[in-house]
Amino acid sequence: MKRADIAPFLTAISQNNPTPQTELVYTTPFTLLVAVVLSAQTTDAAVNKATPALFAEAPDPAAMAALGATGIARHIRSIGLWQAKAKNVAALSHLLLERHNGDVPADRESLEALPGVGRKTANVVLNEVFGHATMAVDTHIFRLGNRTGLAPGTNVRQVEDGLVARIPPAMLRPAHHWLILHGRYICKARKPECWRCPGAGWCVYKPKPTSAASRSVAAISKGKS
The missing domain is CATH 1.10.340.30 (Hypothetical protein; domain 2)
Incomplete structure (x- = not known):
């Protein structure tokens, strides 16, 4: 993924969730x-x-x-x-x-x-907890780093370092949660649901799976170019 496309991609997948948090339940x-x-x-x-x-x-x-x-x-x-x-x-x-x-x-x-x-x-x-701009690479983020072209790497540390280097600093902290949630619910391991991905127009993954809604993906890509 081109560096210039990273911020638009993250902005797109963060729709309706500007201040994401972990899904783990905790109080302290x-x-x-x-x-x-x-x-x-x-x-x-x-x-x-x-x-x-x-x-x-x-x-x-x-x-x-x-x-x-x-x-x-x-x-x-x-x-x-x-x-x-x-x-x-x-x-x-x-x-x-x-x-x-x-x-x-x-x-x-x-x-x-x-x-x-x-x-x-x-x-x-x-x-x-402490507001640091860190990137915890789990299986979802490792997959997205490689699949989308955000930060390809052969191991989790390479993907982490790539994401930290390439994501705009102001977006780095919430990007950790945006990517996890995107991988958990849309960009799934076995069958990524590209037809309902708001960031599909910037993603380098091909071929994209098709569905009845695949025209939406084409429209997004066309609008970007």
């Missing part, structure tokens, strides 16, 4: 951190079903640490990798108390030092 930086850790290889919807009871019993690091891995596991058996995640959430809660007075740190190095927190999780927390 700590509950967001836990929810993101739990969301690895699991859908946000599945996490949102498991966390209300967990957060009601353990809303802060002290209560979560007291609950322990066994207690946490009782609440999250419905999500993938629940045993390892229960251990990580218990351990990171202890470390938040020991190293950060129970607060979620606002810097990448400290976040990534916590059990179960990698670069993607740190990027989500920094973006959502």
